[in-house]
Amino acid sequence: MPQRTLPRRALLAAGLGTAALAAPARAQSAPEVRWRLASGFARNLDILFGAVESLSKSVAEATDGRFQIQVSAAGESVAADGLLDAVSAAKVEMGHAPATLGMGKNTAFALAAAMPFGLNARGQNAWWLQGGAAELFSEIFAKQGLTALPGGNTGTQMGGWFRKEIKTVNDLQGLKLRITGLGATVMAKLGAAVQATPGPEILQGLESRALDAAEWIGPHDDERLGLQKAASIYHYPGFWEGGTLLHFWINADAWKGLPKAYQAILRAAAAQVNTEVQARYDARNPQALRRLVSGGAQLRPFPQDVMEAAWKAANEVYTDLSAKNPDFKRVYDALRTFRNEEYLWFQVAEYTYDNFMIRARARG
Template identity: 80%
Template sequence: MRNTLQRRALLAAGLGAAGTLSSPARAQQGAPELRWRLSSGYARNLDVLFGASESLAKAVAEATDGRFQIQVSAAGEGVPAEGVLDAVGGGKVEMGHVSASSGMAKNPAFALASALPFGLNARGQNAWWLQGGAADLFAEIFAKQNLVALPGGNTGAQMGGWFRKEIKTLGDLQGLKLRIGGLGATVLAKLGAAVQATPGPEIYAALDSKALDAAEWIGPHDDEKLGLQKVAPIYHYPGFWEGGAMLHFWINAEAWKGLPKSYRAILQGAAAQVNAEVLARYDARNPQALRRLVSGGAQLRPFPQDVMEAALKASNEVYADLSGKNPDFKRIYDAMKTFRNEEYLWFQVAEYTYDNFMIRARARG
């Protein structure tokens, strides 16, 4: 009951100024009963990622007194993870939840909506989308795929992944059989790694059989479920290719246009609630998961400085090449760079100095 009241209070706070949710029952008198389908790009055992869609559906149902129901299915339950965007754009389902990076084959600019090597952190990505004009920049290219996007969570900075042998120099990447996706795969391939797109459920077996030398996944909370420390004990950090991976709720454009205005506002409010909850859940769960992983044999190792510097150089070369070929990528990447520079100016003054002091204070006990 308490959670229900909290959800309604959050939605009302965001929408009540317009009179939309001053009383859910009264506001929805005469509103239609709708039944939508949402295909998640994540398995059910990924409780934070799959749970984001369940939270959205619950919030929408509560705010409309059950008139607007969203049925959630996991990856592979009718729609494979890699097919979510096509299913939504084509009208097979009304909604989906997946990283925009899954749309890179349609347009490499899609990756910028989620994360790219040495891009924005979670706070910066959120600020850029909500206040820095990113939503408008992406709306045009998403519309071409019959899609509307609402922010639907962020993983925060991810880990660099699990390695059977420690990366001590840049040369150790040569020929390394590494599971990685998105633009990170392009950058690591440029540095000499033999990148592979191994599905999450198959990573353990691939590492155990030596079909893979290393694999990145997400972070401690999700990685712990795979038990990778048993077969690849070196846990490198940071995952510089995803410093703040934003996820999105995708809506079929025609379905969005057909929604009553009140339902649109409720859906936007519910997505905003989930967008904040996902990062909070990871930030709350990752510390203890990391402790358990280390207790179970994981050996934390930072990537060497020469690897980080070479990866940054390779990333900038990849972006220059993409910008020369794709006007959408150039337009949005240039805007992101400008925003990133300003964000890190501010973080350098306040966030970094505060965090650095607190981290050193913690180390002193």
Template identity: 75%
Template sequence: MTTVKRRALLTAGLGAALSAPALAAAPAQNGSEVRWRLASAFPKNLDILFGASEALARIVGEATDGRFAIQVTGPGEPVTADGLLDAVAAGTVEMGHGPATVAPGKDPTLALATALPFGLNARGQNAWWLAGGANDLFAELFAKNGLASLPGGNTGAQMGGWFRREIKTAADLQGLKVRIGGLGAQVLAKLGAVPQAVSGSEIAAALEAKRLDAAEWIGPYDDERLGLQKAAPIYHYPGFWEGGAMLHFWLNAETWKALPKPYRAILQAAAAEVAADVQAKYDARNPGALRRLVATGAQLRPFPQDVMEAALKAANDVYAEIAAKNPDFRRIHEAMKTFRNEEYLWFQVAEYTYDNFMIRARARG
């Protein structure tokens, strides 16, 4: 079904739920009108990510004939990316869009809602969240932080980022100043790297000024739009710290509870459409972007096996340390590992063998 058809059904079906009697009974802020603010963690020139918030606002506005209006702002207007979850929880804004990893000082368990090194791939993360029990596992944790959430898209497996020099062994990470956040930063720190907190819009300048030796963002399409290829030549892969990063539309818990049910249903349906579109757009646009990057000088390099193995060991050490002090992390991480093992049991039978055959067939021409 096309996006246009899905949106027509959404507008027709849920618009019917917003009949005059329903609106009359809806206890909204201004009679039958609701005005919200949605802060995005992403720069405005990233049309897939920032565009996801704009699309959500547009769909909700169309479905409610403008009665539920959402104003979208970018980082620093006035909410910064790393302050996004706190701002939503405090009611500074009613909604936010970004990964759980944008709040480095919060409970590390939150990171599991988006991605963690050597966690689930995109299909696994979506399956765990939508049908595998993750939503229930996180509900209490989010509520403790004054939050609720709706899935807001997945980037798919990310790239390892842009490096000034090639990483040939794990020892090459020693002392390397790398832009990276979340639990991935803790893993690379164990390997001797020096993680740096740099916002997406500032990465290219930091690389060019040699304040960074390397930086990861997302993947070819967005990296190209940020101009990262101009500042460092080596493009490593994969981004093992985010094998399938799920973004979220974050909601202030109390505001979400108070939202009239018809509006809540529309917001949920709109978020589901936007989430599907985010991953579809990345899958459709990354191939062309990768070709352009290589054509203009990007040097693709896989992380060597010993780097991957060293990173996996470091990741497991980090998780053991966190779990020893954090019961929520231990409980949800164990559930994620169980689900991941079951997913790969299935993927290795049909998905992997099919994809492996087709990849080899393509290589043969």
């Protein structure tokens, strides 16, 4: 039977072995647990909000409904920008959002999500799961009363929507650009007037000209927000987010108090979602991009001088942050080493294969 036809509970139980609560006697002795999970995203962002719905459903099915996780969208129970504080204070037991929300507490948080010219999605997952990142961040997150599980990756993002094409670095001077995370720090260094406009307010900002440009995620989500209605130049790539890793945030005390079997089930459910989110973006972005282009979007790569200037500015930012924050330096040094090794491998196999296939496609 193909794996996709198996029910969620069977998939989770297969991954958990004896930890899964499959036997009736074991299920009867399992406690009933009720948690709340606040998403950092609106309900109309079906892939991102769908991630928390998928997790909740998997956990309930794997525990015969004894472990229930009630989900809410951004702003319904917790404001998106206060999500990590809410989890830390146990106002909700869980959250789902990029780690960039924690930059105000510790700049190293940003590196758990994405950094300009960082790892792509494959590399980010490899670094977290096998490269030591989880261990590095566990101590940093614990200081804030948090633990975290990978919860999906957007893949390489687009550069965003611009009313005027960026042809040189000088075009960034004074540009009112919606962007967040370390990307905002880099673009500000290049002269942009950066703004952290919330996702649901981006379209209004572009239409009112409070914004000249805005980056969000990529074709599927950008189309759902309607950003193509307010700007036509669609720049790429989003070099500030080569592969944004999202996380399920868990209150540290709530996690410690969770039965071991439930911890194992939650880990398995999060791992499933981590794979699903990336797959959904990869499956849906191509057709969304076709629709956007047929509707008038003009694809434009960032010029080489912009990329080079951003690379230089990014490395200056990392040097500065490393000097100010030992946590940032420790994580950044490890990430940089892993990135260099990863791209050595990608250069040999992945890049050469993909380059051939892209050219073959162009030849028809």
